[in-house]
Amino acid sequence: AQKVTQAQTEISVVEKEDVTLDCVYETRDTTYYLFWYKQPPSGELVFLIRRNSFDEQNEISGRYSWNFQKSTSSFNFTITASQVVDSAVYFCALMGRGGATNKLIFGTGTLLAVQP
């Protein structure tokens, strides 16, 4: 079975603080993909990043960075120097490649509130 766990339901930080959102996944597939999406109040899921299971290289994109560790089945997301505009719900998602479909399994999301 495939599963994504985001243990942090809600996080509140003050602007300019760094914040890390945790994601733990379960899958038996040897090839899979991990995603992070941001959902502002408007509802749209905004794509942030996709990682392949065979590429554990961590990535930095501006204030965003991702730490992928297969040994602990984790794919954590860090926002450096958070801003009010970062306030949103963040979802981690998994797509296995056991079948030729694009089905995403989502975590329950983490609500990030950045206070000015």
Added chain:
Amino acid sequence: KAGVTQTPRYLIKTRGQQVTLSCSPISGHRSVSWYQQTPGQGLQFLFEYFSETQRNKGNFPGRFSGRQFSNSRSEMNVSTLELGDSALYLCASSRSGDENTIYFGEGSWLTVV
């Protein structure tokens, strides 16, 4: 480049009615999938279409159906609406050959009263 477009954005229906939601994928994208988002169940996969064929289906009753047209546009239909069908319905598309990057639309907010 236009994103995934969903219509209508907001709608209110009465129990027992049916509803059709529409999705226009990003140009060149051939895979379209649908998700339901509710406070209680979170984001759940409904189905995926590729080249007008349903390629995968989630665990939803037969009242939920969909289709894809030759231009890759997709519709989903919910018949005999129940109060529990109130949700945000999200459509997503992905490009063939790079099917692992999935882009979402803004969603259709459905309220059943």
